[in-house]
Amino acid sequence: MNGLKAPLNNTALGIGNFSAIMPFLMGNCHAYFTLSFLFCIADETPTRVGFLGLGIMGSPMAHNLIKAGCDVTVWNRTKSKCDPLIDLGAKYKSSPGEVAASCDVTFAMLADPESAMVVACGEDGAASGMSPGKGYVDVSTVDGPTSKLINGQIKETGALFLEAPVSGSKKPAEDGQLIFLTAGDKSLYEKVAPYLDIMGKSRFYLGDVGNGAAMKLVVNMIMGSMMTSFAEGLLLSEKVGLDPSVVVEVISQGAISAPMFSLKGPSMVQSKYPTAFPLKHQQKDMRLALGLAESVSQSTPIAAAANELYKVAKSHGLGDSDFSAVIEALKVKLKD
Numbered sequence: 001m002n003g004l005k006a007p008l009n010n011t012a013l014g015i016g017n018f019s020a021i022m023p024f025l026m027g028n029c030h031a032y033f034t035l036s037f038l039f040c041i042a043d044e045t046p047t048r049v050g051f052l053g054l055g056i057m058g059s060p061m062a063h064n065l066i067k068a069g070c071d072v073t074v075w076n077r078t079k080s081k082c083d084p085l086i087d088l089g090a091k092y093k094s095s096p097g098e099v100a101a102s103c104d105v106t107f108a109m110l111a112d113p114e115s116a117m118v119v120a121c122g123e124d125g126a127a128s129g130m131s132p133g134k135g136y137v138d139v140s141t142v143d144g145p146t147s148k149l150i151n152g153q154i155k156e157t158g159a160l161f162l163e164a165p166v167s168g169s170k171k172p173a174e175d176g177q178l179i180f181l182t183a184g185d186k187s188l189y190e191k192v193a194p195y196l197d198i199m200g201k202s203r204f205y206l207g208d209v210g211n212g213a214a215m216k217l218v219v220n221m222i223m224g225s226m227m228t229s230f231a232e233g234l235l236l237s238e239k240v241g242l243d244p245s246v247v248v249e250v251i252s253q254g255a256i257s258a259p260m261f262s263l264k265g266p267s268m269v270q271s272k273y274p275t276a277f278p279l280k281h282q283q284k285d286m287r288l289a290l291g292l293a294e295s296v297s298q299s300t301p302i303a304a305a306a307n308e309l310y311k312v313a314k315s316h317g318l319g320d321s322d323f324s325a326v327i328e329a330l331k332v333k334l335k336d
């Protein structure tokens with residue numbers, strides 16, 4: 001199943017016929033999905049939800065689950081990031097394994113392949129609390145081989161696994177407008193669909209584990225290259241005496257317009273990079289995408305060149321800035 005935030009299947013979820021109130025609810029999307037969710041938890045949807053990893057993305061995603069009335073248990077390596085969610089009613093456990101043991105389904109939003117592995121499969125990791133009937137949904141951006149390793153460890157416990165990396169950044173995470181790129185156990189996908197619909201605006205089911213990761217890496221590889229090309233254009237325009245703010249405006253009205261350019265352009269022109277998507281994660285995604293391309297001998301020269309710029313920016317201490325700070329790498333280059 002794929003596509004836009006579609007109405008849930010009433011019959012499959014045992015909701016019964018409430019078509020009379022459907023038009024009102026459809027006009028109020030959040031109420032519709034919250035109510036759908038409340039109806040379906042009376043049926044087969046798992047009710048206790050764990051959330052591991054409360055960074056830029058994980059915190060607002062868990063927040064939205066709590067706001068929708070879900071029974072959420074959280075864990076984060078840095079405990080203080082749990083506190084605002086505990087204040088909102090979340091429960092807390094002191095390890096990923098304890099969260100998984102106390103929940104029906106556990107989501108994980110970790111930085112990279114290494115952290116996703118250690119949280120899922122390390123000592124006191126989620127796998128240690130998994131058992132038949134439970135599910136693990138990894139929404140981190142990792143490579144296919146890592147996702148398959150985690151899948152294997154979770155499956156050994158008898159639990160189900162779904163990879164579900166997201167497209168969308170901090171604001172879409174806050175607004176419940178993410179796009180889920182899922183693959184793995186179809187039955188788990190169907191069970192957690194109401195949760196995905198609280199956190200996101202659409203979801204794609206892509207088949208075998210690895211396909212979600214590959215889709216995410218292809219999308220972010222394109223995005224990373226687009227950003228470096230945009231940065232080059234802004235700097236070139238300035239050097240030849242144009243106003244880069246006008247370049248941003250011109251682009252926004254033409255065929256190459258993109259929300260990303262309109263969103264990031266004005267702050268890039270002012271050399272400001274408020275972090276929505278950390279540059280270190282964009283570089284990680286370029287690296288993983290290049291690895292994916294290498295695995296099938298696909299030539300990706302543009303992405304390879306862009307990756308070099310992200311590496312330069314990272315080596316200049318910009319890893320925690322927004323990925324639009326990659327423009328600074330070109331300024332550094334020009335000075336060299």
Ligand SMILES: NC(=O)c1ccc[n+]([C@@H]2O[C@H](COP(=O)([O-])OP(=O)(O)OC[C@H]3O[C@@H](n4cnc5c(N)ncnc54)[C@H](OP(=O)(O)O)[C@@H]3O)[C@@H](O)[C@H]2O)c1
Nearest residue numbers: 053054055056057077078110111115141169170276277281
């Ligand atoms: N930000 C975006 O726009 C965006 C959009 C789509 C996808 N993503 C992807 O989503 C994932 C999370 O991104 P984010 O922006 O939320 O990143 P973030 O703010 O850097 O958060 C990373 C999370 O991973 C945890 N973590 C890191 N290393 C760990 C380790 N060794 N053991 C345990 N926990 C560890 C962090 O814990 P601490 O709090 O203790 O550091 C934090 O909870 C990444 O894979 C990223 O590529 C991000």
